[in-house]
Amino acid sequence: MAYLDIASGAYPMSSADVRAAHPNTSFPATAAEFEASLPEFGYAVVQPVTQPQVNYTKNVIEGTPQKVGTIYKQVWQISDATATEISDRTSAESKSVRQERNNRLSLCDWTQLSDSPGSTRAAYVQYRQALRDVPSQSGFPWTITWPEEP
Numbered sequence: 001m002a003y004l005d006i007a008s009g010a011y012p013m014s015s016a017d018v019r020a021a022h023p024n025t026s027f028p029a030t031a032a033e034f035e036a037s038l039p040e041f042g043y044a045v046v047q048p049v050t051q052p053q054v055n056y057t058k059n060v061i062e063g064t065p066q067k068v069g070t071i072y073k074q075v076w077q078i079s080d081a082t083a084t085e086i087s088d089r090t091s092a093e094s095k096s097v098r099q100e101r102n103n104r105l106s107l108c109d110w111t112q113l114s115d116s117p118g119s120t121r122a123a124y125v126q127y128r129q130a131l132r133d134v135p136s137q138s139g140f141p142w143t144i145t146w147p148e149e150p
Contacts, residue, residue, distance in 0.1 A: 001035070004044045004065050004072055011046065011065060018043055030082040049074040057081050072126065100126040101134050108149070123150035 130147035
């Protein structure tokens, strides 16, 4: 659980941070009792909120919790990514997809050996070519349709 120092706005704080800020205070041992004692010291429990799922063109950062009624809730801020961030993310994803493709190719390398059964070799020729063609798919690297292994 994360805590907010209401006076200073310090966030996130852990129970260890709160205890360290008050070394001469004996806080309750149980989590529920500890959290119940926080308001008298100027702290609030921050209720987590699921982080929004966005695509590679957006940034999501955690903002300062906001008071909603009587509780503080976690806040997520979404902003547009810069061209450099988008380019870096696309490069990293391209590298990752190519690594996956190369791994899939290496797992079936044995099918192309001269002592592999002819029917096996033939069945895998198209699959292996489809794997090599993954980078030319229209959605690459963000939308990939992996070929079915024979």
